[in-house]
Amino acid sequence: MVAAKLLEFIRYLQRSIQYSGKAGMVRRYFFTNGFDGAMSMLGIVLGTSLLAGADNLTVATAGLGAALAMFLSGFMGTYATEVAESKLRIKELHDSMLIDVEHTEVGRAGKVGAVIAAFIQGLGSLIFSLTVLSPYLYAVNYGLAGQTAMLSSIALGLVTLFVLGASLGKLTRQSLMLTGAKMMGVGLITTVLIFVVEVLF
Amino acid sequence: MPERPEGFVVKVVLDVLKPHDPSIVDFAREINSVKNVHRVDVSIVEVDANTETVKLVVEGHGIKLEDVEAVVKRLGAAIHSVDQVVVEKR
Numbered sequence: 001m002v003a004a005k006l007l008e009f010i011r012y013l014q015r016s017i018q019y020s021g022k023a024g025m026v027r028r029y030f031f032t033n034g035f036d037g038a039m040s041m042l043g044i045v046l047g048t049s050l051l052a053g054a055d056n057l058t059v060a061t062a063g064l065g066a067a068l069a070m071f072l073s074g075f076m077g078t079y080a081t082e083v084a085e086s087k088l089r090i091k092e093l094h095d096s097m098l099i100d101v102e103h104t105e106v107g108r109a110g111k112v113g114a115v116i117a118a119f120i121q122g123l124g125s126l127i128f129s130l131t132v133l134s135p136y137l138y139a140v141n142y143g144l145a146g147q148t149a150m151l152s153s154i155a156l157g158l159v160t161l162f163v164l165g166a167s168l169g170k171l172t173r174q175s176l177m178l179t180g181a182k183m184m185g186v187g188l189i190t191t192v193l194i195f196v197v198e199v200l201f
Numbered sequence: 202m203p204e205r206p207e208g209f210v211v212k213v214v215l216d217v218l219k220p221h222d223p224s225i226v227d228f229a230r231e232i233n234s235v236k237n238v239h240r241v242d243v244s245i246v247e248v249d250a251n252t253e254t255v256k257l258v259v260e261g262h263g264i265k266l267e268d269v270e271a272v273v274k275r276l277g278a279a280i281h282s283v284d285q286v287v288v289e290k291r
């Protein structure tokens with residue numbers, strides 16, 4: 001009974017995202033924000049951990065705060081944009097068809113689709129930023145040397161960026177290795193730049 | 202009191218104006234879920250910036266036009282005209 005209700009709800013969400021015309025966009029949002037989340041967290045982790053006297057708890061707390069802020073900022077930013085887009089779409093449809101489209105499944109899908117898009121966008125950055133931060137979360141709870149946590153975080157960040165790039169390559173039918181390597185290369189350049197800036201200042 | 206004419210609607214052809222989403226595949230599936238409908242054929246007639254005009258052929262046994270119309274409306278589309286109806290005896 002519960003499983004059937006859940007399945008029905010999932011189908012409703014799938015239908016809403018299809019009918020709202022946001023299916024392709026949600027996929028793009030997920031990857032864009034996953035990339036943003038992973039890169040930002042890499043920067044926060046490196047920047048904070050290289051500070052003199054910064055312990056694992058400081059890095060983990062700063063990282064968690066940033067991850068939460070990125071999730072909420074992503075959610076609200078996308079929600080506001082997509083609700084406005086949906087309203088415009090409904091108005092254009094109304095002008096073209098001269099009927100009330102707002103109170104149909106297409107109209108409702110526009111509103112539900114905006115919430116789903118916003119949630120996926122926020123979730124993309126939250127999942128990948130927490131992945132990069134996870135060595136520090138482990139270090140705080142179970143104990144791990146600061147340097148090991150930092151190196152693990154960098155390694156996880158680069159692997160996450162590679163996986164994101166490769167997944168994007170698969171979806172857009174490009175070379176998985178090439179798109180993965182490009183994303184990882186950007187992460188590597190960022191890491192080196194942060195180290196250089198930290199050493200100079 | 203005159204008797205209601207006998208006959209089951211087995212086919213209707215409708216001229217429908219719909220948004221691009223849902224796609225004609227989803228649109229056809231939704232119409233096919235209407236009671237007594239066994240076959241749905243949707244063809245694009247004209248594509249505009251925000252909408253498309255489709256020829257909707259619905260086949261079945263004892264099709265209720267109002268049921269089909271309700272689903273069409275629910276999907277944000279509008280029936281422009283009923284172009285053909287086929288009725289059979291039981």
